Amino acid sequence: xxxxxxxxxxxxxxxxxxxxxxxxxxxxxxxxxxxxxxxxxxxxxxxxxxxxxxxxxxxxxxxxxxxxxxxxxxxxxxxxxxxxxxxxxxxxxxxxxxxxxxxxxxxxxxxxxxxxxxxxxxxxxxxxxxxxxxxxxxxxxxxxxxxxxxxxxxxxxxxxxxxxxxxxxxxxxxxxxxxxxxxxxxxxxxxxxxxxxxxxxxxxxxxxxxxxxxxxxxxxxxxxxxxxxxxxxxxxxxxxxxxxxxxxxxxxxxxxxxxxxxxxxxxxxxxxxxxxxxxxxxxxxxxxxxxx
Amino acid sequence: xxxxxxxxxxxxxxxxxxxxxxxxxxxxxxxxxxxxxxxxxxxxxxxxxxxxxxxxxxxxxxxxxxxxxxxxxxxxxxxxxxxxxxxxxxxxxxxxxxxxxxxxxxxxxxxxxxxxxxxxxxxxxxxxxxxxxxxxxxxxxxxxxxxxxxxxxxxxxxxxxxxxxxxxxxxxxxxxxxxxxxxxxxxxxxxxxxxxxxxxxxxxxxxxxxxxxxxxxxxxxxxxxxxxxxxxxxxxxxxxxxxxxxxxxxxxxxxxxxxxxxxxxxxxxxxxxxxxxxxxxxxxxxxxxxxx
Numbered sequence: 001x002x003x004x005x006x007x008x009x010x011x012x013x014x015x016x017x018x019x020x021x022x023x024x025x026x027x028x029x030x031x032x033x034x035x036x037x038x039x040x041x042x043x044x045x046x047x048x049x050x051x052x053x054x055x056x057x058x059x060x061x062x063x064x065x066x067x068x069x070x071x072x073x074x075x076x077x078x079x080x081x082x083x084x085x086x087x088x089x090x091x092x093x094x095x096x097x098x099x100x101x102x103x104x105x106x107x108x109x110x111x112x113x114x115x116x117x118x119x120x121x122x123x124x125x126x127x128x129x130x131x132x133x134x135x136x137x138x139x140x141x142x143x144x145x146x147x148x149x150x151x152x153x154x155x156x157x158x159x160x161x162x163x164x165x166x167x168x169x170x171x172x173x174x175x176x177x178x179x180x181x182x183x184x185x186x187x188x189x190x191x192x193x194x195x196x197x198x199x200x201x202x203x204x205x206x207x208x209x210x211x212x213x214x215x216x217x218x219x220x221x222x223x224x225x226x227x228x229x230x231x232x233x234x235x236x237x238x239x240x241x242x243x244x245x246x247x248x249x250x251x252x253x254x255x256x257x258x259x260x261x262x263x264x265x266x267x268x269x270x271x272x273x274x275x276x277x278x279x280x281x282x283x284x285x286x287x288x289x290x291x292x
Numbered sequence: 293x294x295x296x297x298x299x300x301x302x303x304x305x306x307x308x309x310x311x312x313x314x315x316x317x318x319x320x321x322x323x324x325x326x327x328x329x330x331x332x333x334x335x336x337x338x339x340x341x342x343x344x345x346x347x348x349x350x351x352x353x354x355x356x357x358x359x360x361x362x363x364x365x366x367x368x369x370x371x372x373x374x375x376x377x378x379x380x381x382x383x384x385x386x387x388x389x390x391x392x393x394x395x396x397x398x399x400x401x402x403x404x405x406x407x408x409x410x411x412x413x414x415x416x417x418x419x420x421x422x423x424x425x426x427x428x429x430x431x432x433x434x435x436x437x438x439x440x441x442x443x444x445x446x447x448x449x450x451x452x453x454x455x456x457x458x459x460x461x462x463x464x465x466x467x468x469x470x471x472x473x474x475x476x477x478x479x480x481x482x483x484x485x486x487x488x489x490x491x492x493x494x495x496x497x498x499x500x501x502x503x504x505x506x507x508x509x510x511x512x513x514x515x516x517x518x519x520x521x522x523x524x525x526x527x528x529x530x531x532x533x534x535x536x537x538x539x540x541x542x543x544x545x546x547x548x549x550x551x552x553x554x555x556x557x558x559x560x561x562x563x564x565x566x567x568x569x570x571x572x573x574x575x576x577x578x579x580x581x582x583x584x
Contacts, residue, residue: 128420131466160485168473174423181460181481186492188480189473193452200478 002228002260003154007146010153011272015060018279022061025283025290033286034063035093035119035278036085040078040104041071046097053095056275062282065091075104082112092285093119095278116288119281121145127170131178139281144176146273147208147229148183154262156206156227159184164204166190166197166250167211172231176208197221209250217251225261231270294520294552295446299438302445303564307352310571314353317575317582325578326355327385327411327570328377332370332396333363338389345387348567354574357383367396374404384577385411387570408580411573413437419462423470431573436468438565439500439521440475446554448498448519451476456496458482458489458542459503464523468500489513501542509543517553523562 025031035057039050050066057064067081078100085091094117100106110122118126121141129135130144140148151158163185167173177189190200191211201207201221207228209217214234222228232250249266257263264270317323327349331342342358349356359373370392377383386409392398402414410418413433421427422436432440443450455477459465469481482492483503493499493513499520501509506526514520524542541558549555556562 124420124424125417126420127423128416128418131419131460132416132462133460160487162487168423168425170424174473181466181483184483184485186480186482186486188478190478191473191476193476194478195452195454 002257003262004257005150005154005227005229005262005264005269007150007264007269007272010150011146011276013153014149014273014276014280015056018062018276018283019060021283021287025286026061029290031286031290032061032063032090033092033282034065034088034090035095035282036065036067036088036091038067038069038078038081038085038094038096040069040073040097041101043099046099050095050097053275053278056279057282060279062279063090071101073101073104075108078104078109079112082109086112086114086117089289091117092289093117093278093282095120117285119278119285121175121281122171124170127175127178130175131181133182133184135182139284140179140277141171141175142274142277142281143172143231143270144179145277146270147172147176147231148179149273149277150229150264150270151206151227154227156262158206161185161205162203163187163206163208164190164201165208165210166201166217167209167231169210172210173208176210176231180206180208211250213250214248215250215252217256219252219255219259222256222259224259226259228256228260228263229270230264230266233266233271294549295554296549297442297446297519297521297554297556297561299442299556299561299564302442303438303568305445306441306565306568306572307348310354310568310575311352313575313579317578318353321582323578323582324353324355324382325384325574326357326382327387327574328357328359328380328383330359330361330370330373330377330386330388332361332365332389333393335391338391342387342389345567345570348571349574352571354571355382363393365393365396367400370396370401371404374401378404378406378409381581383409384581385409385570385574387412409577411570411577413467413573414463416462419467419470422467423473425474425476427474431576432471432569433463433467434566434569434573435464435523435562436471437569438562439464439468439523440471441565441569442521442556442562443498443519446519448554450498453477453497454480454495455498455500456480456482456493457500457502458493458509459501459523461502464502465500468502468523472498472500503542505542506540507542507544509548511544511547511551514548514551516551518551520548520552520555521562522556522558525558525563 054064121139126137165177198221210231230249230251238246346356413431418429457469502523522541522543530538
């Protein structure tokens with residue numbers, strides 16, 4: 001029976017650390033870390049994400065500046081706003097909530113965020129150095145960094161281990177593979193074109209699932225004792241719930257937990273870590289300004 | 293008995309293509325592709341590399357501008373030169389030969405080359421997008437691109453194949469792994485901290501060795517029928533040669549060729565491809581300017 005990797009508890013510990021350091025930054029330098037959030041349009045899910053991030057900021061002493069723009073916003077307007085926020089000394093991080101409306105090119109908008117304020121860590125210039133030993137990006141992307149942090153704070157060795165990552169998105173799969181590599185794991189990256197996936201996943205000491213398919217990692221795909229990090233959040237029908245649905249990961253948790261050595265639940269695993277890493281990146285940005 | 297992948301012949305074919313396209317660019321737009329080479333100091337090996345590159349340029353109708361600076365050159369002077377060359381319309385590519393003397397920070401110097409003229413493809417911003425399907429860097433780095441080209445021009449399928457890359461340098465191992473990934477291979481990246489390497493290399497349909505150890509890939513590490521790309525160039529003692537030494541790859545060629553399906557020799561495999569790719573990147577830079 002696997003040890004449960006409790007992302008909620010680990011994220012709470014990190015938020016406590018951020019809160020203490022933010023207080024110190026304020027008392028020592030008079031600097032309050034600031035995060036600007038930009039929400040374009042009225043997608044309810046995006047609005048919820050932004051609200052949760054701002055709430056999390058408030059709880060740890062990070063000031064948040066919310067910008068809500070209409071769905072009809074022209075790309076130029078958004079770029080102007082990002083440009084202004086890039087200049088402001090009280091804004092240390094800028095978060096552009098995706099997806100953006102069709103008239104705005106997502107890559108152009110995200111690239112407009114100055115590297116020094118890209119607390120989401122999505123810039124491709126960040127991606128490049130993630131896999132390079134001894135180099136560090138300005139900011140590591142939040143979800144992949146959250147996966148690594150879960151391993152570290154559970155005292156799970158990464159160096160020399162076989163790591164298999166399922167999914168190669170630029171948001172999770174690819175950066176987490178590069179980060180595991182830079183930590184000396186032997187990394188295999190699998191994806192939709194991979195042949196005989198189970199024979200590969202069964203070699204993994206550390207298996208990261210970020211493929212977006214509900215419970216596709218079954219028990220026969222897991223080596224006994226392996227560490228399972230489940231990044232998936234998939235909504236499936238569940239008539240026993242009042243809502244009629246529930247969230248599950250990319251891993252068949254109930255079956256896999258019987259043979260894995262350690263496993264993250266969904267929800268309560270990687271999810272809470274993403275916001276915790278965003279807070280820590282914002283703190284880091286403010287600290288860099290203080291120490292300049 | 294493996295098919296020989298003849299890098300010398302494939303590189304010659306590519307040089308012919310570059311020559312024809314350079315002539316067309318000249319007749320149609322009056323543009324002669326131009327490569328500036330910068331050599332700092334008097335390392336004889338570096339001088340030879342630069343001389344070979346300039347000679348290769350001349351052979352295909354690329355104009356080369358050679359800059360030879362003394363070993364005592366200050367970093368600021370080098371940066372000024374790079375800045376000037378960055379402005380010049382007749383210089384489409386800038387090549388800074390490494391290693392540089394101690395007083396010059398290599399990363400600072402290489403980063404000073406404008407992305408649009410970085411025909412070596414070493415910029416970390418290029419590295420990031422290599423692994424992203426559907427995205428392309430401004431210029432792919434020459435040696436990794438040469439490896440892919442050898443596979444393509446030998447009609448070797450990459451998609452869905454198991455690829456294992458030995459070595460994770462930012463010059464070869466890491467970018468070639470990312471390029472194989474973007475071509476839908478399932479990629480495992482191995483390095484000095486990898487445990488039980490032979491069990492992993494034996495799974496490879498395509499094995500790229502870029503680890504810098506003479507003949508370390510032995511026959512027992514290779515799956516029958518596998519395709520072997522040997523990036524290594526190691527000089528070993530050979531009393532039967534007049535020079536007393538010879539070049540060998542990272543692969544034990546004589547033994548491995550008996551079981552591999554296809555294999556590159558050393559010399560005459562990946563080596564000639566690197567300069568061919570540099571020529572093609574320079575042509576590409578000039579064509580981009582013509583079509584602007």
